[in-house]
Amino acid sequence: MGTPRGHPGDTEGDLESLGTFGDTQGPLRAILGPFRAILGPFWGHFVPFWGHFCHFTAILGSFSVTLEPLCAILGPFHVILGSFRAxxxxxxxxxxxFSAILGP
Known part of the structure; x- marks a missing residue:
């Protein structure tokens, strides 16, 4: 799968090229080993998706920062409308x- 990294039995795989699992040691490495082997072929497809997802969350975060003042302004109106609804x-x-007794 790759070249030896310096640890006995440790090889550099597709997942480790990103550094995601590269520094994991001990029992966690033993647990993640089979998943790394299974996900290896699909990792090239997952990484671009993850990048798009992170970009999307960054855009949502900017909207959240933009909407905070608006929410602060509309907050009292929400409380007022909530009391009217109550x-x-x-x-x-x-x-x-009464409407049941009096009918439609």
Whole structure:
């Protein structure tokens, strides 16, 4: 799969070329070994996807930073609308039996 890295039985694989699993030692390396062997052929397809995913989350993070002031401005309105919704809900609960008695 690769060339020896200096540790007995340790070879440099496709996954380690990114440095993701390259520094893992001990029991974790033993656990991840089979997964590295299975994921090796697919890793070339996964890495571009991961890069796009990280880019997408960075874009979402910038929107989050942009929306924070807007959320701070709209927060009190949300509380006010929530209290109106609670009032309307209680009025609906009170008027429910009357509408059942009086009909449509």
């Amino acid at each position: 009032i309307l809900g209680s009025l609906s609960a009170i008027s429910g039996p």
